[in-house]
Amino acid sequence: GAVVSQHPSWVICKSGTSVKIECRSLDFQATTMFWYRQFPKQSLMLMATSNEGSKATYEQGVEKDKFLINHASLTLSTLTVTSAHPEDSSFYICSASPGIQQPQHFGDGTRLSIL
Amino acid sequence: KQEVTQIPAALSVPEGENLVLNCSFTDSAIYNLQWFRQDPGKGLTSLLLIQSSQREQTSGRLNASLDKSSGRSTLYIAASQPGDSATYLCAVMGNDMRFGAGTRLTVKP
Numbered sequence: 001g002a003v004v005s006q007h008p009s010w011v012i013c014k015s016g017t018s019v020k021i022e023c024r025s026l027d028f029q030a031t032t033m034f035w036y037r038q039f040p041k042q043s044l045m046l047m048a049t050s051n052e053g054s055k056a057t058y059e060q061g062v063e064k065d066k067f068l069i070n071h072a073s074l075t076l077s078t079l080t081v082t083s084a085h086p087e088d089s090s091f092y093i094c095s096a097s098p099g100i101q102q103p104q105h106f107g108d109g110t111r112l113s114i115l
Numbered sequence: 116k117q118e119v120t121q122i123p124a125a126l127s128v129p130e131g132e133n134l135v136l137n138c139s140f141t142d143s144a145i146y147n148l149q150w151f152r153q154d155p156g157k158g159l160t161s162l163l164l165i166q167s168s169q170r171e172q173t174s175g176r177l178n179a180s181l182d183k184s185s186g187r188s189t190l191y192i193a194a195s196q197p198g199d200s201a202t203y204l205c206a207v208m209g210n211d212m213r214f215g216a217g218t219r220l221t222v223k224p
Contacts, residue, residue, distance in 0.1 A: 036159065044149060044161055044206070093212055095159075104153065109212050 003027055004096045006107025014115055015086060021079045021110045023094035029074035030096035034104065035067075038091040047092075050077050084114045117142045119207055121215035128195055129223050136190040136218045138205035143183050146208045150179050150190045153202040153217065162203075163190070195222045 003026040011019055023033055032051050038044045050056040050071035058064050066088075068080040077096070081088050093109040118141045128134055138148070147166045151159040163172045163179040165188070171180040178191040188205055202217040 034159075038208075038212070044151070044159060044212070046159060091212070104159075106212070106214050 002105045004030075004094065004105045004107045006094055006110055008110060009108060010111045010113075012113045012115065013084065016083055017114075019081045019084050019112060021081075021092055021094070021112075023077045023079070023096065023107050025075045025096040025098075025105070028096075028098050028105075030077070031074065031099050032097045033071055033077040034095045034097075035069060035077075035079050036093045036095070038093070044093065047079075081112065084112070086114045088112065089114045117145075117207060117209055117213040119205060119213045119215040121203075121205060121218050123218055124216065125219040125221075127221040127223065130195060130197060132195050132222075133191070133193050134195055134220070136192070136203050136205075136220070138188040138190070138215055140186045140188075140207045140213070142207075142209060143186055144209055145183065148179075148181055148188050149206045149208070150177075150188075151204040151206065153204055159204065192220075195220075197222045197224050 005024045007022045034049050035047045036044045046059050047062045048056045048058045048069050050069050052071050052074050056069040071077040091109055091111050095104040095106045097104045120139045122137045145167055149164045150162045152162055153159055165172050165181040176193040181188045199222050202219045204214055204217045206212050206214040
């Protein structure tokens with residue numbers, strides 16, 4: 001149980017394209033979802049926390065207008081990288097939790113490459 | 116498919132003790148291994164990152180080792196404190212990132 005599906009696993013696209021990444025909890029309801037990014041040879045960094053039905057809370061230094069997060073249902077959160085540029089190339093991973101004090105379950109990540 | 120196992124699943128120690136958390140992985144073809152801390156209801160906090168070419172990393176009271184050939188890593192916490200109570204996750208980066216299920220640590224005052 002507790003499966004989180006992240007799609008797509010790999011994206012290559014041209015500069016200026018907007019890219020949407022989906023994170024789905026397949027067998028539980030996720031009241032909270034987290035989005036992370038990781039640059040090569042660097043640690044995983046939390047970008048934002050999203051709670052179902054409310055606006056996401058972004059970490060310092062993360063542009064809200066650049067990384068749009070929507071958590072419209074208890075099983076789906078999306079991260080849209082708007083007008084992506086090469087510096088946005090990174091590994092993005094989501095996690096989902098059924099509630100406060102509950103463990104997080106992670107997707108397999110999305111590798112984004114902007115040409 | 117890479118599988119990551121953490122032992123023990125839970126650990127309770129008195130304040131001041133030194134302790135070791137274990138992480139094992141099945142595929143040695145990794146780029147790096149990370150240890151994270153997870154507090155309830157919070158996102159992950161990265162503790163240490165070990166590149167595949169490295170054998171250990173240290174930060175304060177924390178020391179992480181990596182033996183890629185045997186598929187093992189340990190996180191050593193010296194002089195544990197109640198504030199260290201959290202869940203500790205290890206994650207390996209290969210073609211994607213794979214996490215262990217975590218060790219829930221409780222340090223009693």
